[in-house]
Amino acid sequence: MASSSSPRTMRAVQYDRYGGGAEGLKVRTPVHGTNRLDVQTRTHLTDSPVHFQHVEVPIPSPKKGELLLRMEAASINRVDWKFQNGKARPFLPSKFPFTPVCELAGEVVELGAGVSGFSQGDKVIAVNFPGGGGLAEYAVVPASQAALRPPEVSAVEGACLPIAAFTALAALRAAGVGLDAGDGRPKNVLVTAASGGVGTFAVQLASLAGHHHVTATCGARNLDLIRSLGADEALDYDTPEGAALRGPSGPKHDAVVHCGEGFPWSAFKPALADAGGVVVDLTPRLASVAVAVLHWVLFSRKKLVPLIASAKEEDMEALLGMVSQGKLRVVIDSRYPLSRAHEGWAKSMSGHATGKVVVDMGVADDTE
């Protein structure tokens, strides 16, 4: 439990309204214990005009079934800034000001009523979706969406697993790809946008089983990285074969983990195995859901399957185990202290991160 002498307010990065991108993020610092530098003085520390404000943000209290974490790291996902863009307006965020970021690692400092299996001092990884809260010194998470982090896995690595790595795992499962050696028949697997946060995990998880042929699309600068993660073929998305989603002599695909955005179904159909293939769409839109329903109704051999993944404790534990055994590598694009979270936000919004963008509370902060 946070002791009575602990500060009851905390630093947090928040936004107050829809839109605004990285510049809409505000660094809120408690009045006590900080230098009263004004906004203009602080903005020179960063490349964009982020606002530092002395606003008391209360440390949240864990409700029934929740854990209060002292944050160690949080990893930014596209969904975080899509909420800010108003993608789920008017439902999410449920209120302003909002503290974003749902993929977290931290130390348990307080347990809500009815929580078992965790103790104060435990290091955990967790998802708090869609509630967020990760860009702060403290955050509450549902205990049901948390898992113990072993010491061999760093907080930064751990913070990249519960959404990104789990989504890759869930997508491969949804596509019917066996994930253990000898599990199911060998498949030709395609991962699109393989250099991103989800794709870097999907390539590795598909390759780890050892019996699948893995093709991946990425930009030219990341071809070697993607091969090093286990892809049998890496296709530059700016070449004709990249656009066709298939090498000239490469196989047609049985399973596709589609991490890219904005491809119509017609782009996949010719690249799928004649006997049938599954495309798991990680960014379902109305049009793709309509296509998926049609495929389901018509018992199509070539199918689009929309997926929204939600991690379970045992899956997070399995992923942590793979990282701690050195089987699964966490590719980090960049790390930022809390006061520069807006730079990570901008990097994620650029669509050109290679691996994960992490806010690391252990990095020395400009505002200290």
Ligand SMILES: NC(=O)c1ccc[n+]([C@@H]2O[C@H](COP(=O)([O-])OP(=O)(O)OC[C@H]3O[C@@H](n4cnc5c(N)ncnc54)[C@H](OP(=O)(O)O)[C@@H]3O)[C@@H](O)[C@H]2O)c1
């Ligand atoms: N359904 C769910 O539960 C769930 C959960 C997590 C994420 N998602 C979704 O999954 C998708 C992937 O997320 P992410 O975090 O991996 O994204 P990300 O990290 O932002 O992806 C960035 C990467 O995509 C590459 N890329 C962009 N356009 C490409 C193209 N046309 N072909 C090949 N590569 C391309 C970029 O390469 P360059 O820099 O070289 O251009 C960059 O390395 C997103 O749409 C996200 O919203 C869904």
